[in-house]
Amino acid sequence: MDRQRGTTGRARKLILGGAAVALLAGALVAGTGLSNAGESCAGLDTALRNNLTFIADQRANPDALAEARIANRQAVVDLIQQRRAAAGCTANVVADPVTPAPAEPTRAAPAESAPAEDAPAEGAPAEDAPAAGAPAEDAPAEDAPAAxxxxxxxxxxxxxxxxxxxxxxxxxxxxxxxxxxxxxxLDNNRSTTVRVTSPSGSCVLLNNAAFEQVREPGKFLVRRAVIERLS
Known part of the structure; x- marks a missing residue:
């Protein structure tokens, strides 16, 4: 009888010990977000697609900093792929189609010494010319941001x-x-004010909510951006 009671006590201790370990593991998962089972394949796939599209866009429209940006994003892609593999994600994720930026048209030089047609007589004011010092009507706004x-x-x-x-x-x-x-x-004159909450390899990356405040529909990159440090 005593032997059976001792065996039962040891079994109960093992069960309680296992439950404590399980609770501790659950707490670590909840606190760190590192659980593979908790990874969302949909979220990882979206992040992977966004980064692949960014790399494809940089390759289609390179500039002086494109190579550095691509190297930085490739490191992010490699990390996402590791997390997808650990989470069992199997979808074939590819970049969205990108379009190279159109080349600026070359302006033809005016013909040399070509007389202007119907030019006003010398000394006569041009018809409908604005008064001196008056702003030209419908003048295009400059790209510079507001003060x-x-x-x-x-x-x-x-x-x-x-x-x-x-x-x-x-x-x-x-x-x-x-x-x-x-x-x-600058392409749509929309702004967002944000606080830096984590490190990255770029000057600034916006999270989903912040990017939605400035993005153009269907675009994953702001090419003409003004970044200001407020504090």
């Missing part, structure tokens, strides 16, 4: 996104966590 109290940084940098389902935020390899940045897309 602001921020310091323009990372001139010439493009801006893209990283996959994070959170409030608008940014990651940066140039500015420390806690820095406040404003990103303006």
């Amino acid at each position: 602001s109290d921020g310091e323009v940084v990372c001139k010439g940098s493009t801006v893209t996104l990283f996959n994070e389902d959170a409030a608008p935020a940014a990651s940066s390899g140039t500015f420390p966590v806690g820095t406040t940045l404003r990103v303006t897309n």
Whole structure:
């Protein structure tokens, strides 16, 4: 009888010990988000597609910094692929189609010494000419952003996104966590003000929510961006 009771006590201790280990493992998973089972293949696939599209776009429209950007994003792609493999994701993810930027048209030089047709007589004012000092009507606005109290940084940098389902935020390899940045897309004049919450290999990457505030429909890259450091 005593032997049976001792055996039962040891079994109960083993069961309780195993339960404690399971609870501890669950706490670590919840606290760190490192569980392979908790990885979302849909989220990983979207992040992979975005980064592959960014690389394809840089190769189709290279500039002086394209090679460095591609190397940085390839490292991100490799990390995502490792996480997809650990999570058992098997979808064949490819980049979205990209279109090379159209070449700027070459303006033809005016014919030399060609007289202007119906030119007004010398000394006569041109018809409908604006008064001196008056602004030309329908003059195109310049690309320069409106005056602001921020310091323009990372001139010439493009801006893209990283996959994070959170409030608008940014990651940066140039500015420390806690820095406040404003990103303006000159192609649609939309801006977002965000705080750096994590490090990255770029001047600034916007998370999903922040990128939605400045993006153009269907685009995963802001080519003409103004980045300002506010604090």
